[in-house]
Each structure stands twice: as structure tokens, then as C-alpha cells.
Amino acid sequence: MQDSLEKVGQNILEEANSILGYTFNFTKEISISFKGILFIILAIFLTSVLLKFIRKLFSDKLPDNDKHKFETVFTYLKWFVYLIIFLVAMHASGVNVTAVFAASAALLIGVGLALQTLFQDIISGIFILIDQSVHVGDIIELDGKVGRVLEIRLRTTRAVTIDNKVLVIPNHLYLTNILFNWTENGTETRESVDVGVAYGSNIELVREILIDIAKAQPTVLKTPEPRVLFTDFADSSLNFRVTFSLNNSFDVRFTQSNIRFEIDKAFRKNNVSIPFPQRDVHVFGEKNKA
DSSP states (O other): HHHHHHHHHHHHHHHHHHHHHHHEEEEOOOOOEHHHHHHHHHHHHHHHHHHHHHHHHHHHHSSSHHHHHHHHHHHHHHHHHHHHHHHHHHHHHEEEOOHHHTTHHHHHHHHHHHHHHHHHHHHHHHHHHHHTTTTTOOOEEEEEEEEEEEEESSSSSEEEETSEEEEEEOOOTHSOOOEEEETTOOOOOEEEEEEHHHHHHHHHHHEEEEEEHHHOOOTTTSSSEEEEEEEEESSSSSEEEEEEEEEEGHHHHHHHHHHHHHHHHHHTTTTOOOOOOOOOOOOOOOOOOO
């Protein structure tokens, strides 16, 4: 009875070894055993458990404002770690990794070229979060587009414009273009409206009108007070700029529009004219020869 049990046990072990030792041959140089596949799966599973423990260990100690940034950066690094562990596990399982790369060289070159911009976006996204040049809620201007940042994702940043349209910005544009962050130093920004008046106008009256109009706007901050700059003696006008501060620069165009409406109304009331360029045209005709 004992001998028969031992034989059954040996048969089971032999069958198990036979199954585990079964080899999948893809080419002469590339092959992997069933045992190797199980080893790779186990390595990735243990890596996943370890990464979850590390993420929880560090994220629990971070302030709430930094948790989202850490988890986003950690997501980028997690896939890189998975790739390294996968390649190491394949090599440890007896797979000729060099032969795999050699056999798929043409494919990898094509994929690499196609994913070049993707990797630029991902790396740029990491730089954005580490450098903290852009935060969720910031008002940014890029390539003439202005928007409030809603979310910084793996590859793109989402922002909503003044017209409530969503901008999807590839992250690599932050590194290749000049970015204006309107709220880097806080929500208060300095804005302006330019206007020109005719030569001979009462410039003291002009300054008084511009300051009064700016102060009367409900969105303009009382401190610092609005100021008027005499910017230039132009060809056809005396140019002025009224500057003022706002606490919500996202709606600056509406405040600027209201100020322009009021300037036109006040100038008409006080007989201050806004000139337009004038040109004298001389027409010369050929004299008839006798």
C-alpha cells in the first residue's frame, strides 16, 4: 500500500515537472518554459504589492496638497519599474532578451518613433509636478490661449478657457514654448487699457477721467489705486494707459470692455476726441506735351 502511494506521488511529481518544464519555442533563439512564465507573473505580482506598500507609506506622511502630486509622479515611475522587473524576470527565466530585441528591432524602431512625442509629454508632466511651475487652478497663457488649469494628467493638461471651452494641452509644449502663469504670484494681477487723444486735449482732464472710470469699476481693487501713464507722443495722438489691479484676471476682458465703454461716454461728454490716422493723398497727372 505504501509503495503504491509512493508511486502515485512520484507520478504526480513527474507530471508536474513535465508541465512546468514544457517549453514554448518561438524561434531557435527565443523560448520560454511554463515555469518561467509563472516566475514572471509572480515577480510582477510581488512588485505590485511592494509598490502599493511604498505608495501608502509615503503618501500617508504627505500633506493633502502634495498627495495628488506624489501619486501622479508615482504612477509614472510605477510603469517604468514594471518594465525593468519584466525584463529582469524574463532574463532570469532563461529568455534571451537580446534575441527578442534583435528579432523585433524594426518594430521597436517604428514604435519608438511613434511614441517619441508621448514620452516627451510624460517626462514633461513629471517636470511640471516636480518643478511646481503649474498648479491646478492656475491661470496660464500658452500660444495666445488663456485658460484655468483643471487637471494635470499623465500626458496632457486640461484647462478651461474664458469661453468655457476645454483646452487639452500636450505637456511637452510647456518645455518648448514660453508659458505665462498669471497667478504664480497670487490671484492679484495688474491690467491696463490704452487710449489715445487728439493733440491739444486737456491732458489733466484726461488723466482725471481715466482714474475716475477705473475706480468706479466694481471688479477693480481699491488698493493699489489705479494709475495713468502718459506713454507716448504718437503721430496722430497723445497716448495714455490706465492701469488697475484685479483679483480675478480670468474675467479681465469684461472689465476692460466696461472701461472702454465708459471712456467713450466720458470723452464725448467732455469734448475729448479720440483721433484716427489721417493721410494726405496727392494725385499727379502727366502734362500733355505740345
